[in-house]
Amino acid sequence: MVRPLKMQKIRIAAVKSITNPLLQDLHNLGMVEIRRMSTDKFQTGKTIPTYDQVSEQWVRLRAIKSALGLQGGAYREMGVDEAIREAEKINIEGEVRDAQERIGDLATELASLEAKLRNAKKLAAFGNIDLSAASSNYISIYAGTVPAQKAPQLRKALRTCEVSIRQGKMDATALVLCKKDEGESGNVELTLSKFGFNPIDISGFTTPSATIRALEGQLSSKKAEMAEAKRAIAELSSKYGESIKTLERTLGAWAERTLATKDFGFGPETLLLEGWVKAKDYEVLERHLDAKFPDKAYLERIEGKNPPTVLENPKASTQFQFLVELFSLPKSNEIDPTLILMISVPIMYGMIIGDVIYGIISFLLMGWVLKKVKPGGLGHEIARVWRFSALSGIVFGLIFDEWMGMSSYHWLEIFQSWGLLNLSALGITGPLYHGFSRIHNVSLLLGLSIVLGMVHLSFGFLLGAINEWHHSKRHAYGKLAWIGVIMGGFFLVSHMMFGMFPEAVVPAGAAIFAVSLAVMIWAEGMMGAIELPGVLGNCLSYARIAAVGIAGVVLAELINDTFVPAPEQGLMAFVFLPILITLHILNTGLAMVEGILQGGRLNLVEFYSKFFRGGGKAFVPFSVQKYRQ
Numbered sequence: 001m002v003r004p005l006k007m008q009k010i011r012i013a014a015v016k017s018i019t020n021p022l023l024q025d026l027h028n029l030g031m032v033e034i035r036r037m038s039t040d041k042f043q044t045g046k047t048i049p050t051y052d053q054v055s056e057q058w059v060r061l062r063a064i065k066s067a068l069g070l071q072g073g074a075y076r077e078m079g080v081d082e083a084i085r086e087a088e089k090i091n092i093e094g095e096v097r098d099a100q101e102r103i104g105d106l107a108t109e110l111a112s113l114e115a116k117l118r119n120a121k122k123l124a125a126f127g128n129i130d131l132s133a134a135s136s137n138y139i140s141i142y143a144g145t146v147p148a149q150k151a152p153q154l155r156k157a158l159r160t161c162e163v164s165i166r167q168g169k170m171d172a173t174a175l176v177l178c179k180k181d182e183g184e185s186g187n188v189e190l191t192l193s194k195f196g197f198n199p200i201d202i203s204g205f206t207t208p209s210a211t212i213r214a215l216e217g218q219l220s221s222k223k224a225e226m227a228e229a230k231r232a233i234a235e236l237s238s239k240y241g242e243s244i245k246t247l248e249r250t251l252g253a254w255a256e257r258t259l260a261t262k263d264f265g266f267g268p269e270t271l272l273l274e275g276w277v278k279a280k281d282y283e284v285l286e287r288h289l290d291a292k293f294p295d296k297a298y299l300e301r302i303e304g305k306n307p308p309t310v311l312e313n314p315k316a317s318t319q320f321q322f323l324v325e326l327f328s329l330p331k332s333n334e335i336d337p338t339l340i341l342m343i344s345v346p347i348m349y350g351m352i353i354g355d356v357i358y359g360i361i362s363f364l365l366m367g368w369v370l371k372k373v374k375p376g377g378l379g380h381e382i383a384r385v386w387r388f389s390a391l392s393g394i395v396f397g398l399i400f401d402e403w404m405g406m407s408s409y410h411w412l413e414i415f416q417s418w419g420l421l422n423l424s425a426l427g428i429t430g431p432l433y434h435g436f437s438r439i440h441n442v443s444l445l446l447g448l449s450i451v452l453g454m455v456h457l458s459f460g461f462l463l464g465a466i467n468e469w470h471h472s473k474r475h476a477y478g479k480l481a482w483i484g485v486i487m488g489g490f491f492l493v494s495h496m497m498f499g500m501f502p503e504a505v506v507p508a509g510a511a512i513f514a515v516s517l518a519v520m521i522w523a524e525g526m527m528g529a530i531e532l533p534g535v536l537g538n539c540l541s542y543a544r545i546a547a548v549g550i551a552g553v554v555l556a557e558l559i560n561d562t563f564v565p566a567p568e569q570g571l572m573a574f575v576f577l578p579i580l581i582t583l584h585i586l587n588t589g590l591a592m593v594e595g596i597l598q599g600g601r602l603n604l605v606e607f608y609s610k611f612f613r614g615g616g617k618a619f620v621p622f623s624v625q626k627y628r629q
Contacts, residue, residue, distance in 0.1 A: 002336045004616070005312050006279040009035075009304025012289070014297040016271050019048060020080055023257040025292055028077070030623030031285050033308055034263050034275040042265030042272055050080055051258035057087040058251035065248050067096045068237045073245025075627045080254045087247050090240055099232045106226045113222065117215040119143075119200045122173050123208040125166040129175065131205040142176040142192060144199040154195045161188065171198075253627045260622060276308055276619065307332040309616035317342045319384035326378070327604055328614030333470070335463050337612060341603060344456065345385065348599035350392025351449070352549045354438065355556070357404040358588045359393030365588075366390065386596060393595070401435020404584050405556025408432050418567055438546070439553050445546040453542025454490055456602070457535070458483045460610030467611055478523025479610075482535065484516025489536075538606040544598050552591045559583045 010032070014022055026032055037044050065073075078086075123131070123143055131141060146154055151172035155163045161178035174197070178188050192199075205211045265272040277285055282301070289297045309329045313321050313336070321338040323345075330336055353359055366387035373379040401407045406414075409431040415421040423429070438445050465479035491509030520528045563580040565573030 002313065002339055003334070004330060004332050004336050005310040007276050007307035007310065007332055007619070008279040008282050009274065009276055009302050009307065010282065010285070011272060011274045011300050011302050012297060013270060013272050013300075014293065016266065016269055018293055018296050019261070019271060020050070020257075022293065022297060023260065024077075024079075025288075026622055027253060027257050027624045029285070029288065030621045030625055031277050031281050032275045032622050033277075033620055034260055034273055034622050036263040037265040037272060037274050039265050039272070042267050044265050045262055046266070047258055048261050050084075051255070051261070053084050054080060054251055054254045054258050057084055058248065058255045060093065061087055061090070061244055061248045061251060064090070064093055064096055064240075065244050067093075067100050068233060068241065068244070070237060070241050070245055073242075073249045075249040075253065075624070076246050078250055080258075083247060083250045083254060086243070087251060090244060090247070092236055092240060096233070096236060099229050099236075102229045103226065103233070106222055106229060110219065110222050110226065113215055113219050116201075116204075117212065117219065119202070120205065120208055120211045120215055122200060123175070123202070123205075124212060125173065126164060126175050126208055128207045128209065130207055131202045131211070138180055140178050140180045140188070141202070142178070142188065142197075142199065143174070143202050144192070144197050145171040145173050146192075146195050146197050148172045150195045154192075154197075157191050157195070158188065249627045253624050256622075274302070274304075275622070276304065278310060278619075306617075308619035310619040311336050311338060313338045319381050319388065320345065322381040323385065323600075323604075325618075326381075327608070328612075329616035329618055330612065330614060331616040334467050334613060334616070335611065337463075337608070340459075340463075342388075344603055344607070345599050346389040346392035347452075348545055348602060349389035349595040350394075350396040351452075351545050352552070352595040352598060353390070353393030353591050354396045354400045354549050354553070355402040355404065355591075356394050356397035357584070358552075358591055359390050359395075359397050361585060361588045362390035362393055362592050363387055365592075382596075386592065389595070389599075399436055400438055401431075401433065402438070402553065402556075405553060405560050407435065414564065414566075438550055439557070442546070442550060445550070446543050449542045449544075449546040450539055451490075452545070453539045453602070453606070454486050456542070456607055457538055457610055458486055460607045461486075462611075464611030467613075474523050478520050478528060481516045481520035481523060482610075484512050485520060485532070486535065486539065488513025488516055541606055542602060545602075548591075548594045548598055552587065552594070555587050555590075556584065559587065 012022075026034075122145065131143065145168075148167060148169070148171055151165045151167065151174065154174060155165065158176060158178070161176050163177075164175040166173045176188070176192070261271075263273065282299075286299045289299050309332050311321050311324065311329070317338050320341040323341060324330070324336065324338050350359075353362065366383045369383040370380060370387065373383065397403065403411055409428075412421060412423060412428065412432075416423050436445075461479045461482040465476040468476040468479060488509050488511070492513060517529070559580065563576045563583065565576045565580070567573065569576065
């Protein structure tokens with residue numbers, strides 16, 4: 001049970017003359033989350049004059065950086081005045097703009113020429129036919145492509161025209177010459193369209209061979225111009241690139257610093273800023289300011305509401321902290337459920353998987369996924385949860401003695417039938433051990449799953465009471481009363497329906513239930529009593545752990561009964577083996593999905609609702625770190 005880190009609200013009072021050095025120092029320290037001040041005595045909501053210069057130069061350099069195709073950059077700490085002066089020395093936006101416009105124009109021209117060249121090459125097979133005759137007053141020329149299978153029919157359909165066709169693999173290239181009689185052209189174009197004719201623009205063409213030579217010459221010339229324009233860009237990048245990247249990062253940091261002053265309070269000679277720090281960092285910050293700005297900056301603790309949330313857990317639990325953050329951050333006065341999820345999620349996942357081989361497949365599969373997905377993303381962190389939980393699947397597989405749907409001894413017998421083992425020689429005359437068979441203990445497994453749910457939910461109500469204790473002891477008592485309701489109800493139902501406990505337990509169970517119900521109604525009102533069926537449903541929801549797990553076992557047994565290879569099957573045994581492995585891998589995938597979904601639901605819906613409110617806001621310190629990455 002761990003709470004988020006304790007936070008401390010602070011106020012810094014300083015003389016205005018150290019505004020820029022103070023901004024720079026706090027930004028580099030990365031300890032303080034600055035909050036907007038609310039005061040009538042100091043002016044707020046305005047940036048310092050330097051902001052306009054910084055933002056202007058920063059935006060300008062970002063545009064140049066983008067135009068030059070520059071990436072990244074090394075952050076270098078420098079004063080704001082120095083950074084502005086260095087940026088003003090780089091006056092190349094005109095050259096960059098002209099070069100980029102020239103490259104854009106050339107790219108358009110090259111695309112047009114390449115399209116014309118492709119068309120000319122399609123017509124190359126027609127030799128030295130002068131296509132400029134298309135402008136004749138007596139002849140219309142149509143050039144284009146048609147589907148290869150339709151070419152013969154096209155020739156028949158245009159008997160009054162001269163049709164030349166060059167057959168290709170997929171398409172045929174056609175050249176159609178028709179007399180330009182009045183009304184004839186419309187009929188020709190309609191006929192061509194019926195055959196899927198795709199026209200080629202031959203405007204400006206002479207003979208195909210001459211046109212190809214001319215277009216290739218133009219392309220070569222334009223490509224040389226493009227290379228020259230790109231060379232100009234490359235020279236600018238080489239000369240100014242590193243300076244631009246460095247200054248862009250530095251000015252970005254200063255833009256953030258100067259913008260942060262909107263949250264400050266300014267007087268005639270002083271400034272005030274408020275924010276949050278981790279409580280453990282307060283003295284470090286105090287010593288630093290005393291050393292860096294003696295008699296010019298003063299730090300003090302102040303009262304504050306709604307502190308930001310910082311979760312700090314062991315490194316091994318970071319993937320479960322990611323789950324907490326993905327759902328909702330706890331408020332600073334709530335319990336951080338990370339370490340609880342680190343235990344409960346794998347247990348439920350393991351009980352559902354419950355197979356040594358399936359657990360190993362799950363572990364290896366998620367290890368492969370982790371190598372393929374980007375670290376820090378949703379897929380990466382979920383895969384880490386899956387892989388960690390797979391270890392629990394292996395442990396429960398040993399408890400259940402399940403190895404791909406069979407016991408360990410059953411596998412040894414199969415190996416012996418193939419002559420791979422001699423059990424007698426190894427001194428093995430029976431099962432190595434008797435595991436808890438899920439398929440033969442369905443009722444007990446269902447009962448244990450529900451008991452697990454009761455314990456889990458009771459723990460959730462206990463956490464809820466701890467969370468509520470400093471806010472409303474009455475509500476805390478109500479949370480504790482729910483534990484009694486659950487436990488008392490369990491004794492009563494278990495005796496009346498299953499005879500699990502002796503008669504003497506009934507009065508005690510009834511008393512616990514009645515007293516707890518009365519306390520709960522006193523604390524939460526009749527709305528609490530209305531929630532009784534819901535809590536009962538929550539307890540019964542945990543039966544899905546047993547139900548889904550047993551379904552996986554049944555499916556595994558069906559696969560084994562059909563496809564486990566035996567010596568007497570001959571060659572079919574070698575056909576069955578890959579089928580057996582494939583089906584079990586698919587069953588593993590199904591069990592993995594069910595395990596993570598059902599376990600996640602039980603934790604994030606049933607369990608969370610008993611103590612977790614969430615709605616915390618992450619601690620976002622004023623830090624230069626992102627500019628250094």
